[in-house]
Amino acid sequence: MSGRLTVIGLGPGNADQVTPEASRAVAEASFFYGYKPYLDRLDLRPDQTRIASDNREELSRAKDALVKAAQGHDVAVVSGGDPGVFAMAAAVCEAIEAGPAEWRAVDVAMLPGITAMLAVAARIGAPLGHDFCAISLSDNLKPWDLIELRLLAAAGAGFVIALYNPISKARPWQLGRAFECLTAILPGTTPVVFGRAAGRPDERIEVFLLADADAEKADMATCIIIGSPETRIIKRGEKPALVYTPRSAAGPRK
Amino acid sequence: MSGRLTVIGLGPGNADQVTPEASRAVAEASFFYGYKPYLDRLDLRPDQTRIASDNREELSRAKDALVKAAQGHDVAVVSGGDPGVFAMAAAVCEAIEAGPAEWRAVDVAMLPGITAMLAVAARIGAPLGHDFCAISLSDNLKPWDLIELRLLAAAGAGFVIALYNPISKARPWQLGRAFECLTAILPGTTPVVFGRAAGRPDERIEVFLLADADAEKADMATCIIIGSPETRIIKRGEKPALVYTPRSAAGPRK
Incomplete structure (x- = not known):
């Protein structure tokens, strides 16, 4: 059973510049992967789980998130700014291309943000x-x-x-x-x-x-x-x- | 008495991708200048006035908005996408540079949006x-x-x-x-x-x-x-x- 992976752009760091689309995606996901300072911006509920990783670990973070999503979970990967500009969207695509066939069956969505x-x-x-x-x-x-x-x-x-x-x-x-x-x-x-x-x-x-x-x-x-x-x-x-x-x-x- | 001119980025056209900052600025302004299809995206109150203009009239639109703001009004210029990318922010700056000294005294703010x-x-x-x-x-x-x-x-x-x-x-x-x-x-x-x-x-x-x-x-x-x-x-x-x-x-x- 394949889950969902949403790559969420949180914008420059001001809550006023986070799109409603991104905020809703944060409310809906269960597992959050990201660089710690970006995860720290989120106001998560007790039933939501955060998995922080370091700045330079983008590819392994993307793989961990895909493993979790392929198990059927609703997974978010968070990025500052826009995830498509020098950020996590490309890392997730790289992982999908090099990874097992089941990762291609995951519902992937990228949500844009205000880039720096x-x-x-x-x-x-x-x-x-x-x-x-x-x-x-x-x-x-x-x-x-x-x-x-x-x-x-x-x-x-x-x-x-x-x-x-x-x-x-x-x-x-x-x-x-x-x-x-x-x-x-x-x-x-x-x-x-x-x-x-x-x-x-x-x-x-x-x-x-x-x-x-x-x-x-x-x-x-x-x-x-x-x-x-x-x-x-x-x-x-x-x-x-x-x-x-x-x-x-x-x-x-x- | 100098007013305020806010150049607002409305994003690609989906209400879910308009930042809260942009939405608040729309709620606060009194006069709205823009290309008609962008103005049509706004849900304005009866006390808010819209002044639509054509696609190719960016500079004259910017000037009209600056005249109104310099009279002390709270004016918005709306753009699709991001106003700083091939849109109204540069036209407003051009008008200010070439315009009368009082236009430099207007409080100008650009609010970014998701560009196409x-x-x-x-x-x-x-x-x-x-x-x-x-x-x-x-x-x-x-x-x-x-x-x-x-x-x-x-x-x-x-x-x-x-x-x-x-x-x-x-x-x-x-x-x-x-x-x-x-x-x-x-x-x-x-x-x-x-x-x-x-x-x-x-x-x-x-x-x-x-x-x-x-x-x-x-x-x-x-x-x-x-x-x-x-x-x-x-x-x-x-x-x-x-x-x-x-x-x-x-x-x-x-």
Whole structure:
């Protein structure tokens, strides 16, 4: 008998940004798998069971959840932000593809959430207002060379760039190196937004110019948005500045 | 006396995917500016006023809303999806930058929503599971050459590509041309997801291979996700196939 596995996006961390769909799925599931800080956001009943695991254990967490669902249980895997963006939805798919046939019979549903770049962008204006890309800066699962290639390709073609997983204790130099790469092809006046914990009590949103961007000011919970040459800053006196990328763009630079 | 202008993201069109934050903002505002189909999603009270405008009138809508807010009113501008992704947040910022000083004194807030690519991705698996970009295929506000340059840069560097505004009566050939461009550098077996009206009663999510992708099957409400060479399809017998991009990637192709 096959159960159900729902991968739930909890958004940036503010209860006000959790969709009703996600909240209902939390109310309905029996077993909850996730990274502990995400599970800690849930207000579970005594009949609901939580199984916490560490940050780096995504694939084994996905497998454990599929085993439980294949036994006929109603299982949730929780993610911060959107589960489809550098999060658990892909890990669950990887596990299904490599796993036993019975895992393909599990009813799987992914429920979207507000991903970090959207929350950060909203707090500062509209930096993602035109073509943009999202890059995970973690070189745990891909070679650093590929990350540099993508940074240069994206910036060279005029995309705004959102960086996820910018820095950690085990990856201390990558963000500084990314800024160096981008400085080679973007103006030093390009706006860079450091958005930490958007929508949470400890939120901190800061705007720098690329020439002054300091990787040390970021941590694991920071999403960084690097403008394109079109991105602009609107000063508003005592009100916080707005950063936005216009809806229109000029042609390729000759 | 300055009022308030809130740019509200209503998500893909399913009430279950509207955040509580957005719903509260709708309850609080007095004047609502937006494209008619988005305004039609709201259940307004008799004391709330709606001002509908056409699809292509984003800048004049933003200006009208700022005039009203600067008079001291509580004004909402509504967007489908996320207002920061090819939507009203950037138009409002453009208007503020070009407008009178009093518009900079208006309290402006953007409230994020589930954007189409996240909703479509969730319904099919995790095609945005690794580095990806979002490109508006409309050449109303940028030259077509720039769009081709971005398509090729993104596909060449291994990004998954989400296409917004893929086709309209006034832009009939652009999507077909985009598929042709991409066919030059991506395998014909690359998965392509056509996601229409995700989460709504008229939802239609279909998966093709790039070699078979037919632009005629898309309309204005379709978001198209073109995989990278790493993107995979998991067949599941009677259940719908899953499409996902693994969390890990190999190095640059030599």
